[in-house]
Amino acid sequence: MDCMETRTLLGSYLxxxxxxxxxxxxxxxxxxxxxxxxxxxxxxxxxxxIRKRATYHxxxxxxxxxxRAQIAQAAIRPENSRPPRVTxxxxxxxxxxxxxxxxxxxxxxxxxxxxxxxxxxxxxxxxIINGHSRAILTSHxxxxxxxxxxxxxPWLSSKLDFSPTxxxxxxxxxxxxxxxxxxxxxxxxxxxxxxxxxxxxxxxIWPDDGVTDRSRTRSFSKRGLNVLHWSAAGMTxxxxxDLNSAxxxxxxxxxxxxx
Amino acid sequence: xxxxxxxxxxxxxxxxxxxxxxxxxxxxxxxxYKFIDSFDGENGRAWLLAIVRNxxxxxxxxxxxxxSSIEFDEHALAAHGYDMKILEYDESYSxxxxxxxxxxxxWVDRALxxxxxxxxxxxxxxxxxxxxxxxxxxxxxxxxxxxxxxxSRARKLLLQHLKATQEL
Ligand SMILES: [Zn+2]
Numbered sequence: 001m002d003c004m005e006t007r008t009l010l011g012s013y014l015x016x017x018x019x020x021x022x023x024x025x026x027x028x029x030x031x032x033x034x035x036x037x038x039x040x041x042x043x044x045x046x047x048x049x050i051r052k053r054a055t056y057h058x059x060x061x062x063x064x065x066x067x068r069a070q071i072a073q074a075a076i077r078p079e080n081s082r083p084p085r086v087t088x089x090x091x092x093x094x095x096x097x098x099x100x101x102x103x104x105x106x107x108x109x110x111x112x113x114x115x116x117x118x119x120x121x122x123x124x125x126x127x128i129i130n131g132h133s134r135a136i137l138t139s140h141x142x143x144x145x146x147x148x149x150x151x152x153x154p155w156l157s158s159k160l161d162f163s164p165t166x167x168x169x170x171x172x173x174x175x176x177x178x179x180x181x182x183x184x185x186x187x188x189x190x191x192x193x194x195x196x197x198x199x200x201x202x203x204x205i206w207p208d209d210g211v212t213d214r215s216r217t218r219s220f221s222k223r224g225l226n227v228l229h230w231s232a233a234g235m236t237x238x239x240x241x242d243l244n245s246a247x248x249x250x251x252x253x254x255x256x257x258x259x
Numbered sequence: 260x261x262x263x264x265x266x267x268x269x270x271x272x273x274x275x276x277x278x279x280x281x282x283x284x285x286x287x288x289x290x291x292y293k294f295i296d297s298f299d300g301e302n303g304r305a306w307l308l309a310i311v312r313n314x315x316x317x318x319x320x321x322x323x324x325x326x327s328s329i330e331f332d333e334h335a336l337a338a339h340g341y342d343m344k345i346l347e348y349d350e351s352y353s354x355x356x357x358x359x360x361x362x363x364x365x366w367v368d369r370a371l372x373x374x375x376x377x378x379x380x381x382x383x384x385x386x387x388x389x390x391x392x393x394x395x396x397x398x399x400x401x402x403x404x405x406x407x408x409x410x411s412r413a414r415k416l417l418l419q420h421l422k423a424t425q426e427l
Contacts, residue, residue, distance in 0.1 A: 008411075010411070011407060011410050011411040011414065012392075012407055015385065015392070015410070017391070017392050017407070042418055043411075043414050043418075046414050046417050046418050046421070047386060047414065049363070049367055049421070050367060050371065050382065050386040050387070050417070051386050051387070053363050053364045053366075053367040053368075054364075054367050054368060054371055054386065054387060055364065055368050056264075056268050056387055057267055057268045057271035057272070057277075057280070058264040058267060058268065059263045059264050059266070059267035059281075059284065060267075060281075063263075063267065063281050063284060063285070064263055066285060067263070067284070067285055067288045070285065070288070070289060071288065071289070071292050074289065074292055074293075130295050130296060133295055133298060134292060134295045137262075137291070137295070137298065137303050137307075138288065138291070138292060
């Protein structure tokens with residue numbers, strides 16, 4: 001490898017972005033060439049200077065609070081948070097990102113189309129998975145944090161026009177962490193948040209509208225998440241988690257038999 | 260909130276202004292919330308940073324109608340006082356020595372904030388977020404080869420700037 005080629009690859013060598021063969025070739029050249037070694041040292045010193053000395057600007061607590069409030073607002077009243085109709089430039093920009101984000105949109109659309117092939121349940125499964133991902137990603141998972149069912153239940157009942165069953169499943173290995181409101185199938189719903197080891201389970205509950213298929217438990221999985229759906233006592237239940245499907249089924253059985 | 264610090268740090272270094280940075284992050288988080296469908300579940304930080312960047316450029320277009328071309332060739336840089344060749348011929352320069360100085364943090368921050376946008380964003384993503392070339396390419400919407408060449412030129416510009424400051 002000559003000096004010119006080495007200089008071109010110096011940055012990638014420094015950033016450990018080269019394949020093994022090139023790493024060896026660049027390393028060999030640097031061992032025998034003082035000029036290139038000096039350039040490498042300069043690049044590596046500027047890298048460590050930026051890493052050590054540049055100011056990192058974390059978000060302030062007040063910004064974090066404003067964003068949480070804003071997202072909570074959007075979660076409760078999604079009709080107000082929908083992008084206005086004049087969003088074409090925004091979407092164009094979005095797609096201009098090209099690459100992964102646009103690809104993700106397309107892949108998601110394909111997955112949705114395939115899922116939606118047999119019933120409206122799949123559309124709801126999508127919303128459940130989105131609700132869960134959104135909560136994890138924005139750390140807006142819990143509106144009322146409590147392991148006490150007698151705190152969580154009244155809080156949810158006061159915000160909703162129904163009263164979900166809040167089961168204490170601590171002895172079964174699924175301690176209650178709290179609850180939140182979400183918005184699924186065009187209506188506000190209750191979400192009970194349970195833990196299991198390091199996993200989080202979101203249990204979405206709302207009154208049965210009589211249309212959903214109540215014959216049996218259905219399961220879906222997507223993006224590494226498992227989803228279980230069942231109806232009981234006039235309520236629709238959707239459990240979603242990154243927990244494996246067997247453990248999620250155990251959770252659903254324990255919840256269903258707790259009443 | 261996961262990745263909020265990364266989102267804010269990136270917005271800060273893009274906008275170089277605390278208030279605008281907060282506005283951009285707030286808008287970006289709302290967009291992330293609305294467009295969660297486009298999240299593939301793989302790398303939440305890169306996904307959110309791409310939204311931050313997109314929000315920043317939308318904001319920039321609104322606020323700066325006559326944004327100059329983002330093409331920075333060496334002639335354009337030379338016109339801004341950068342000399343890409345200087346470093347290659349200066350045997351005596353040592354950044355370690357200059358960074359022993361008390362004001363080194365201020366120097367580094369100033370050098371970083373004076374980099375052209377295209378170079379500043381890749382440096383911030385690489386050195387402050389320690390993202391891979393692939394993630395940076397996704398966020399900035401440029402090929403991996405361009406990430407590589409921009410990083411390399413950004414480092415040269417930073418060295419040149421720090422050296423010039425040191426001599427003042
Ligand atoms: Zn050489």
